Amino acid sequence: MTPRDKILYFLRLHRTGLTVWLLAGFLLAFPALAGNPYVLGISNLIAVYLIAVIGLNLFIGYAGQISLGHAAYVGLGAYGSALLTIHFDLNPWVAMAAVAAAVAFAAFLVAIPTLRLSGHYLAMATLGFNIVCHTVMTQWDQVTGGPSGLAGIPPLSLGGVSIDDEAKFHYLVWSFAIVVLTLGLNLARSSLGLALAAVAQNETAAESLGIQVGRAKTRVFVLSAVLASLSGSLFAHCFTFINPDSFTIFNSIELVTMVVIGGLGSIWGSLFGTTLIVLLPEFLHFFDAFRDIIHGLILVTVLILLPQGLVSGLRDLLRIKLLAGRNNA
Amino acid sequence: MLRIEGIGKHFGGVPALSDVTFRCREGWTTALIGPNGAGKSTLINCISGILAPDTGQIHLQGLRLDGLPAHRRPFLGVGRTFQNLALFPRLTVLENVLCGLTPQGEPSMLRSLLRLPATRHRERLLRLKALEMLDAFGLTDKSQWPVSILSYGDRKRVELARALVSEPRLLLLDEPVAGLNAEETARIGTEIRRLHGAGLTILLVEHDMDLVMSVSDHIVVLDSGRAIASGTPGQIRSDPRVIEAYLGRMSATA
């Protein structure tokens, strides 16, 4: 191998890791480049969403299941963190971990009956769970503060420094997002990721190769709920104020839209999908008034035309075209 | 090796299998033949665990298989292919074959998330193993292709490679050459003979009589869910019940 070949080989072999480092480097410099708290605020929102979207994508894209209620788990994380820190004065980090563990357990219990369902039934069950959670958040005034929500959630702090402005939030939430992105990429490339993809594509075949279909689905579901919970906790501590409106079924559909735009099973696609959907209202101002309708339209259009999602669907089409071309040549 | 004892299976009151009993001897290729709807695939599905028989028992080397979940059986050495192909369409050829290596060890969620060096090393070994299998099937050039764009013959071979990569003790083949042209059929035939030579126990369901007669040591004939005859290829060829139930009908339609 010539030195040039060696470099190319190295780049190819480590392309995923290198891309993550590149992104991390860019994000390190981003506050200096952005120089504007408003821009940082938007990018922070992307990071918070991304954590939940990657989890949801693992569930939809790998376990091949549908969840139209993931905002419920984000809400549980947010309310859990808020209540533990406001009412029980718990350290926010401890609260975040405790809530994530509790949500993991809750998700495990939910998984037992619901993951036996498939297709429309599973969609309805997850949707129903979201509506129940939202109703509790809205109606249980004494605890949740009702429709007006909870304010005065203490910020996270690290080494005595309180994380309380957009630049500090940036480093906090993007650190989390990069770690989650890396874990997601690792899982996707592992043989477990392969087993999960197999479950999504043919349960019977997966089972007859030794893959425990039910267990695989439950594990990814729990993982995705934990990530949603973390996303909710970060949301609560960064905004210091939460109300039920952030955790409706429309927010769940927004999360699914982000997954679908990026492509089922594509971790990088999730970054793209999340960024696009968060940024869209910034460019198209009419968008905000019709956002739920537009999300629905995007979702339905993409799923009809490219069931694998926009980005990965287009990539697959291109790959098949290229290979078919080479095959005929 | 494999003992099928009094297996019965109903689908909503309609019997698909009734009281089927036979054995597959170790190292033999046993063929299971019979007209369409005779219950051959149903029996294969009972052995691999996709269906649960209503009555009877299935023993593999003294171990009782029925009652075990399907995902346990590959760990006990049961490998299979499907009549109508059951590949993972969006995975590549290599990835499909890698899925066949599940019995080589289940990865934990935590290890997979962290991608520790030991995990990576293990996965590299699995990859090498899968690539070797692809090489043996002449599929190396297509290892990165999604299986959905392969020809039907190639897909059949990928499925066979996927079933073999975990080195099963018992291989269940449900119509491995259905829909293939003469050349592809010959290729699969050679492969079955090679496996037979290597000592693998095979249960072969197939309509292609030339293939069945040339590769099997023993043949079991199923008709309307009942095992009506069994014997060597020579005996089966001349058995009047078989000719009546199956071969006769075949030539009548041919």
Ligand SMILES: Nc1ncnc2c1ncn2[C@@H]1O[C@H](COP(=O)(O)OP(=O)(O)OP(=O)(O)O)[C@@H](O)[C@H]1O
């Ligand atoms: N899942 C099912 N539900 C209901 N009936 C079934 C099911 N699977 C098979 N059957 C019925 O059981 C009988 C046996 O079917 P089976 O698929 O085992 O036949 P076969 O011998 O494999 O036929 P072929 O040669 O056409 O593959 C048929 O009458 C079929 O219609």
Ligand SMILES: [Mg+2]
């Ligand atoms: Mg059949």
